[in-house]
Amino acid sequence: QKEVEQNSGPLSVPEGAIASLNCTYSDRGSQSFFWYRQYSGKSPELIMFIYSNGDKEDGRFTAQLNKASQYVSLLIRDSQPSDSATYLCAVSPQGNEKLTFGTGTRLTIIP
Amino acid sequence: AAGVIQSPRHLIKEKRETATLKCYPIPRHDTVYWYQQGPGQDPQFLISFYEKMQSDKGSIPDRFSAQQFSDYHSELNMSSLELGDSALYFCPSSFYSNEQFFGPGTRLTVL
Numbered sequence A: 001q002k003e004v005e006q007n008s009g010p011l012s013v014p015e016g017a018i019a020s021l022n023c024t025y026s027d028r029g030s031q032s033f034f035w036y037r038q039y040s041g042k043s044p045e046l047i048m049f050i051y052s053n054g055d056k057e058d059g060r061f062t063a064q065l066n067k068a069s070q071y072v073s074l075l076i077r078d079s080q081p082s083d084s085a086t087y088l089c090a091v092s093p094q095g096n097e098k099l100t101f102g103t104g105t106r107l108t109i110i111p
Numbered sequence B: 001a002a003g004v005i006q007s008p009r010h011l012i013k014e015k016r017e018t019a020t021l022k023c024y025p026i027p028r029h030d031t032v033y034w035y036q037q038g039p040g041q042d043p044q045f046l047i048s049f050y051e052k053m054q055s056d057k058g059s060i061p062d063r064f065s066a067q068q069f070s071d072y073h074s075e076l077n078m079s080s081l082e083l084g085d086s087a088l089y090f091c092p093s094s095f096y097s098n099e100q101f102f103g104p105g106t107r108l109t110v111l
Helices: none
Strands: A004-006 A011-014 A019-025 A032-038 A045-050 A054-058 A061-066 A071-076 A085-092 A105-110 B005-007 B010-013 B019-024 B031-037 B044-050 B053-057 B064-068 B074-078 B087-090 B106-110
Touching: A004 A085, A011 A019, A019 A032, A019 A085, A019 A105, A032 A061, A045 A054, A045 A061, A045 A071, A071 A085, B010 B019, B019 B106, B031 B074, B044 B064, B044 B074
Parallel strands: A011 A105, B010 B106
Antiparallel strands: A004 A019, A019 A071, A032 A045, A032 A085, A054 A061, A061 A071, A085 A105, B005 B019, B019 B074, B031 B044, B031 B087, B044 B053, B064 B074, B087 B106
16 A cells, blocks of 8 residues: 555546545654645646645645544645646655655646 | 746656756745656655754655755765655745645656
């Protein structure tokens, strides 16, 4: 079992709808949680990070963390075709430490 | 804003050759990480440096070595290259947190 699990998709969402991406992790000591967006052949781009239980909103993106359930999610509101990419969930024990990535969810926004 | 710089962007080598990848972190960032991302895979942590000292080690083969220099740039040295070393290599940097910012990466192809 991988330490960080994601549904590989592909996940298809109509333009303008909400895309919901999910991630579970196995290490209860994890403290830092990140969502990266990666376009094909490009580098991962940090779009959200969350350290505390609850929701964190930034523009069209909302990250949700539930440490008791070892679950982190990313909601993308008003999905745009440019949101089509692979979304990587990453987890770290604490600051300045390595990231463990999930295999990523491929998201396709349908115009 | 300044970003991570990696060179070369593309590198083609033959089996059993050596390669050196260079990484220049974002100014004032004190931690550099190296990740390897094979085709269709998630990034795998290789090694990290904090203030020029090795801080963590992951699944880095013995054929690889790395260091961070006094100007904070880092180099990944790879010897006896194998076909399986063909991948994207990233070296994100961070400062006092775990928010790692990725550069464009180096695409290594081993023939």
